[in-house]
Every structure is written in C-alpha cells, then in structure tokens.
Amino acid sequence: MPCGTRMSPAETDLGPNEGLIEVPGSRRALLTPALVVDLDKFETNLLRHQRICGEAGLRMRPHAKTHKCSEIAKRQAEAGAVGVCCATLHEAEVMVGAGIDGVLITSPVVGAARIGRMIKLAGSARRFKLVADNPVNLRAISEAAEALAQPLEVLVDIDIGMQRTGVAAPEDAVALARMISEAPNLTYRGVQAYSGRVQHINDLTERRQVYGEQLAHLKTVIEALGAAGLPPAIVTGGGTGSLVIDIETGIFTEHQTGSYIFMDVEYNEVSMPIAGNIPFQTSLLMQCTVVSNNADGFVTINGGYKSFATDGPKPKVADPELSGSIYDRFGDEHGKIVLGPGNLAPELGAPVNLITPHCDPTVNLHNYLHCVRGDKLVDIWPIDARGVL
Numbered sequence: 001m002p003c004g005t006r007m008s009p010a011e012t013d014l015g016p017n018e019g020l021i022e023v024p025g026s027r028r029a030l031l032t033p034a035l036v037v038d039l040d041k042f043e044t045n046l047l048r049h050q051r052i053c054g055e056a057g058l059r060m061r062p063h064a065k066t067h068k069c070s071e072i073a074k075r076q077a078e079a080g081a082v083g084v085c086c087a088t089l090h091e092a093e094v095m096v097g098a099g100i101d102g103v104l105i106t107s108p109v110v111g112a113a114r115i116g117r118m119i120k121l122a123g124s125a126r127r128f129k130l131v132a133d134n135p136v137n138l139r140a141i142s143e144a145a146e147a148l149a150q151p152l153e154v155l156v157d158i159d160i161g162m163q164r165t166g167v168a169a170p171e172d173a174v175a176l177a178r179m180i181s182e183a184p185n186l187t188y189r190g191v192q193a194y195s196g197r198v199q200h201i202n203d204l205t206e207r208r209q210v211y212g213e214q215l216a217h218l219k220t221v222i223e224a225l226g227a228a229g230l231p232p233a234i235v236t237g238g239g240t241g242s243l244v245i246d247i248e249t250g251i252f253t254e255h256q257t258g259s260y261i262f263m264d265v266e267y268n269e270v271s272m273p274i275a276g277n278i279p280f281q282t283s284l285l286m287q288c289t290v291v292s293n294n295a296d297g298f299v300t301i302n303g304g305y306k307s308f309a310t311d312g313p314k315p316k317v318a319d320p321e322l323s324g325s326i327y328d329r330f331g332d333e334h335g336k337i338v339l340g341p342g343n344l345a346p347e348l349g350a351p352v353n354l355i356t357p358h359c360d361p362t363v364n365l366h367n368y369l370h371c372v373r374g375d376k377l378v379d380i381w382p383i384d385a386r387g388v389l
C-alpha cells in the first residue's frame with residue numbers, strides 16, 4: 001500500500017494543519033512545532049529493513065514504542081512484519097484496536113488492574129503475547145488467564161546485561177519456562193533478550209565486544225532451556241544499533257528494531273554499516289518557526305523543552321542553507337539558532353527544520369505526524385498511542 005494513503009476513517013481529528021493536505025508548497029506553511037515525516041525516506045527505511053531482515057532469515061516485529069502510531073504499524077505489517085512490540089498497555093490497546101495482529105508486550109505487566117486490562121485485551125487480539133520475569137507475577141497472570149478461551153502466549157524475559165528487567169541465571173529462566181509450560185492457561189513461546197545500552201555504543205568494534213559477551217550469555221541460557229526440554233520457539237530482541245550484529249549471529253528468530261523507521265541525532269552517530277553503508281535515513285524532522293530575529297548572530301524559534309526530548313544531545317539543524325548553524329536550548333517553548341559563518345538570518349515566520357535528538361520520547365510529546373513528499377503535505381497520521389498509561 002503506498003504511503004500517504006490513509007487507512008483510517010476520515011472523521012479522525014487531524015489537527016490544525018489538515019486543510020493544508022495536498023496544497024502545493026504546503027510544507028513551508030505548516031503551523032508549528034510540527035513533526036514532519038519525509039515519506040520517501042520513510043519508505044526507503046521500511047524497504048531496507050525488510051530486505052536486511054529477509055536476507056538474514058529474521059522475522060520482523062518492530063517496536064511501536066518509537067512511533068506510537070497505528071498508521072505506521074499497518075505499513076510495517078504490510079511490509080511483512082509478524083506483529084509489533086509494545087512497551088505499554090495503552091500502545092497495545094491502540095494497536096490491537098487498529099487491527100494489528102501479533103502484538104508482543106515487551107515490559108512486565110504487573111499488578112491486578114494492569115493484568116485485568118491485559119487479559120481483556122488478549123481476549124480480543126490475535127497472536128497476542130507478553131513477557132514475564134517473575135514467578136509471583138506469572139502466577140497472577142496464569143490465574144487471570146483462566147478467563148480466556150485460548151491459553152495466553154508468554155515468553156521469558158532474559159537479562160543479558162542491562163539489569164532493567166528479566167532473569168539472568170539459566171536456572172531461573174528454566175524455572176520460569178517450566179512454570180509457563182505447566183500452567184494450564186499459558187503457552188510457553190520462547191524468550192526475549194533486549195540490551196538497551198549497547199545500541200548506542202557508537203564504535204562498532206566496541207559494540208561487538210560488549211554485545212558479544214551478552215549474546216554468549218544468551219546462548220548459554222538457550223542451551224540450558226534446550227537441555228531441560230524447553231527449547232524456545234521464539235528468540236526475540238535487538239534494536240537498530242545491534243541489527244548489524246544480530247543479522248550475523250543467527251541467535252534471534254525475530255527482531256524488535258524500533259528507531260530505524262525515523263533515525264535521530266543519537267543514532268546518526270552510531271556506526272552500523274550493512275553492505276558497506278548506514279542503511280537508514282533520517283525521515284523525521286521537527287519543523288519550527290522563527291518567532292523573533294532582533295538579536296545579532298541568532299534567531300529564536302518556537303521549539304524548546306516541550307517539543308524535543310531532553311535526555312540526549314541537542315537537536316541538529318537540518319536545512320542546508322543553515323549548515324553550520326547550531327541549536328541551543330532557550331526555555332520551555334523556545335530554541336536559539338546560533339547562525340553559522342556566512343549563514344543569513346532567516347526571516348520572521350520562516351520555517352527551520354531540525355533532526356530530533358532522540359526520536360521515541362520526542363514523538364511522545366506530539367499529537368500528529370505530518371507526512372510530506374517534497375514540499376507538499378500529503379497526509380497527517382495521528383500519534384494515537386502516545387502517553388504513558
């Protein structure tokens with residue numbers, strides 16, 4: 001299905017820029033701050049990811065935490081994904097509600113209220129799965145799953161070094177896998193192993209070394225599961241930074257790549273040559289507007305802490321005519337564009353485009369993705385799974 005073809009009903013609220021769709025030259029006229037998706041680059045990322053995973057024999061279950069947008073999940077499914085990963089119940093509810101099959105919740109679902117909501121969701125979903133890393137939590141999930149017509153598919157979350165969630169010891173993994181396989185309301189499907197920090201080790205040699213040790217541990221866990229008669233049918237994990245390694249090792253059966261679809265300032269620093277090149281392009285930009293240009297040497301734009309994630313580096317100016325200019329933080333609603341040598345100050349009201357520092361938490365701050373081809377707004381996709389609950 002061509003990108004830029006909406007699949008949801010037209011009555012969805014598309015925000016203040018809706019009237020600009022298909023208007024020639026409308027990209028420059030967007031009300032801002034507005035997240036902009038360059039559909040040509042987005043489609044290139046989608047196809048490259050499909051080819052890379054296909055050639056490596058890896059199934060794709062991309063992480064929807066990056067985009068939180070059911071329109072994108074549908075396109076990932078069209079490109080061959082077996083489902084999407086979700087970090088929150090809300091993401092999962094939105095994705096299932098939009099007709100996406102094969103949702104995997106990659107964070108533990110803990111507490112009676114959340115488990116109740118998850119069971120209700122599982123009852124209305126196809127090929128729904130979740131991870132667990134704790135026997136008490138598993139018992140509660142197993143009891144609640146009695147309400148389901150089909151057994152609930154569960155994977156054991158393995159900690160391969162990040163210590164965020166999961167069990168590290170092979171015997172703990174075996175115990176959980178056994179518990180799942182013996183529970184009448186659960187089906188044991190395999191393991192998840194995700195390592196966040198290694199994704200952003202910029203140097204590939206260093207990343208190979210740190211991640212290599214973690215993958216060796218994962219192999220030990222998988223061998224222990226096999227020896228216990230519990231070989232994992234699914235081994236899921238990986239991110240954009242580890243993809244270059246994961247396609248060589250053959251440990252994973254499927255991949256949870258997230259940021260590849262957009263890329264950002266952080267990931268543009270990570271060396272990930274696949275067939276000689278960095279495979280993914282920056283498809284996501286934040287368009288802001290010059291709201292004051294009275295000072296010498298810089299202009300003020302309307303994008304500050306409330307528009308960009310602040311956990312990482314600063315946004316980067318993307319417009320070629322401002323090459324050499326840099327973004328500086330200037331408060332909640334404002335940013336400073338310090339002009340580079342020879343750069344002319346943009347006029348009041350002029351658009352300025354920036355590469356987002358860290359795409360996931362930036363996207364979560366906004367309501368819409370404005371899809372462009374060249375200089376024209378061609379569609380708007382709601383970020384319908386944004387939020388944290």
Ligand SMILES: Cc1ncc(COP(=O)(O)O)c(C=O)c1O
Pocket residue numbers: 063065066085106194196199237238239240241256257258259260
């Ligand atoms: C469990 C899990 N899987 C996959 C991903 C995707 O990683 P990336 O955005 O680096 O591709 C994340 C991102 O934080 C994650 O938490």
